[in-house]
Amino acid sequence: MRHFDLTPLYRSTVGYDRLANVLDQVMSGDVSQNTYPPYNIEKTGDDAYRISIAVAGFAEADLNIEAREGQLIVSGRKAEDENAPKPSYMHQGIANRAFERRFQLAEHVHAKSATTENGLLHIDLIREVPEALKPRTIQISTKNAIEDQSANA
Incomplete structure (x- = not known):
């Protein structure tokens, strides 16, 4: 029997309650295995x-956040200055490469704000969730109470 590791599903979905849609994406290969840049949810x-x-290493102007079709897309691209001297690295451990990270959002989940810090x-x-879609309690009445209300009206 084949075992499926569902850990990648939980890393790239936020507030997602319908597991079937995520499974469809995994089986079709839509979930990428890219690990750059690291993130927390x-x-x-x-x-x-x-x-x-x-x-x-990215300035705010180098970052872009876009929400569309139930996805949050975060991308970064360093603006290159052609006049700036190119450094000669002895070791380069800090990645400055462009990236794009996609997060599947559940219904009614949207970005409220974005900040950079440290x-x-x-x-x-x-x-x-809109009020019309929230669960509501419906009062249960006995038959006698309904008859009393209609008699008083």
């Missing part, structure tokens, strides 16, 4: 999340 409240991406890009997400 944390739950900061009942309906609040935060994605933190390590973007050391080489990290923080994207705060919130789930806002």
